[in-house]
Amino acid sequence: MTERKPVLEIEHLSVAYDSPRGPVQAVNDVSLAIYEEEIVGLVGESGSGKSTMAYAIMRLLKGVAYVTGGSIKINGKDVYGLSKQELRAFRWAEMAMVFQSAMSALNPVMTVEQQIADTIRSHQKNASSAEIRKRxxxxxxxxxxxxxxxxSYPHQLSGGMKQRVVIAIAICLKPSLVIMDEPTTALDVVVQRSILDQIQEIQREVKFAILFISHDFSLVSELASRVAIMYAGRVVELAGSRRLRVAGEHHPYTEGLLRAIPRLTADDVVIEGIPGNPPNLVELPSGCAFHPRCAHATERCAVEEPRLQKTGQAEIACHLFQGREVPQHV
Known part of the structure; x- marks a missing residue:
């Protein structure tokens, strides 16, 4: 069996925002790899750093946001080592992104065909009108x-159709990696399911890797083969989605997300929220950022920040699991 190659390699990535009170670390020392034809989910509460990481990968950080450390490679190429001209040719050909709001991502005064053609012509100067129309x-x-x-113009399409058009534009040049940042958030449940089914079908046919970002734990765990859980700018758990669907030995934050998922088939539906609120990134708690909300916190958690460590087939950043093997779920 041929070993799969990494399409995306993130090593110790950190991203900060300038603020009146000094730099705010939105992404902190994150490492993640995505392999050929793999779907990896990225989950976390609002403000956990998910979208910031996506924009850093695409090199779309603007204004007060900037990378403070680490590296990002796509197919072995350093994204931040590319010139502006090289980056223009690299985006959409090697990596593409489906943004949260389809209406905002589409030009309201251009037809669907014109927007697809614009993307193709920006990379393939010699493409004929007939070739572009066929594509x-x-x-x-x-x-x-x-x-x-x-x-049709964007305003003439339904929400689901606009999102499909954005996906079509993202894959028109057959990139190796597509980042999908909350692509179904504004859609109703039925349309959401249809879009997800199509994403899986298209991915199997076109064969590209996906980083799928969402706050919906159950949705991501169903779609992705592996899921990374982010909290306060860090990945606190990385594991296979089958394992994450089962309540058991997880990071306390992951356990909280699992308990918050409604199960409509259960006799007694009890939904438990995670106590407290996400931390203020300007004034992060010392030690483990989750310890003020954690029922298992010890004195060590308040002073020492845990590192992401291999525990069986998962990686967990929690002092509870140091030196322990996590039972595997079938």
């Missing part, structure tokens, strides 16, 4: 939109 038709077929909508 646009193939893409709409792939995302299950009638070809007649090539002449």
């Amino acid at each position: 646009a038709e193939e893409l709409l077929d792939l995302v299950r939109i009638d070809r007649k909508h090539l002449k």
Whole structure:
């Protein structure tokens, strides 16, 4: 069996925002690899650093946001070592992104065909109108939109159709990695399910890797093969999705997310929230950032920050698991 190659390699990435009270570390020493044709989920509460990490990967950080350390490689190429011209050619050809709001991502005065054509022409100067039209038709077929909508403007499409168009544009140049940042958040449950099914079908056909970002734990664990859990800018657990669907030996924050998932088939539905609030990134607690909300916290947790460590087939950043093997779930 051929060993899969890493498409995305993040090593000790840190990202900060300037503020009147000094730098705010939104992403702190994160390392993550995604392999060919793999779907990896990234989950966490609002403000945990998920979208900041996505923008750092795409090199789209603006204004007061900047990378303070670490490296990002796509197919072995250092994203931050590319010139502006090289980066322009690299985006969408090697890495692409599906943004949270499809309406904001689409140009309201351009038709669907014009927006697809604009993306293709920016990378393939010699592509003919006939070739571009054929590719646009193939893409709409792939995302299950009638070809007649090539002449439609964004305001003439439903929310689900707009999101499918954004996905079509993201994959039009067949990138190796597609980042999907909360792509179904604004959609109703039925349309959301349809979009997720299509993402899986398209991914199997086109064969690209996906970093799928969401606050919806159950949705991500169903779609992805591995899931990274973020809290206060750090990855606190990284494990296979099958293992994460089962309550058991997890990081206390992960356990809290699992308890908060409603189970409609259960006789007695008890949803438990995680006590307290996410920390203020300007004034992070000492030691483990989760310790003020953790029922298992000890004195050590308040003074010593745990590192992400291998525990069986998972990686967990918690003092509870130091030197222990975590039981594996089948």
